[in-house]
Amino acid sequence: MDATAHHYAITVEDLERSIEFYRDSLGLDVLSRFSVGGEAFATGVGVDGASAEFAHLDAGDARLELVSYDPEGDQRPAPRLNEPGATHLGLEVDDLAAVADELPADVETLSEPQTTESGTAILFVVDPEGNLVELLEP
Structure with a gap:
């Protein structure tokens, strides 16, 4: 395959x-x-x-x-990232700080942009359905 x-x-x-x-x-x-x-x-x-x-x-x-x-299924809360079955969408961006500054005020984030030990900058946002989207700058 x-x-x-x-x-x-x-x-x-x-x-x-x-x-x-x-x-x-x-x-x-x-x-x-x-x-x-x-x-x-x-x-x-x-x-x-x-x-x-x-x-x-x-x-x-x-x-x-x-x-x-x-028909719609059961409306269950999304699992936290550290729980089995958790999912998220990862989208790479060129300038995370600029993207973060341009997000509409009503977009929920888990934190400000963070740079991890690997050197990748990350920012998790929450979509209107409660799904997590990771914006990252490698």
């Missing part, structure tokens, strides 16, 4: 609000929007009667896929 990354998916409750966050706050371009339903989709995702609205955004070498399902 010679697999390469195609997309990274985040399931969201409010697709419009999430698109606005990733487009307007983080600068990702919307590549496409589409709907999928039908028996093959429901069987493929293992959710009876499922249909979904999708948005693909340009995240460099792969796409960020935002997906909103009908």
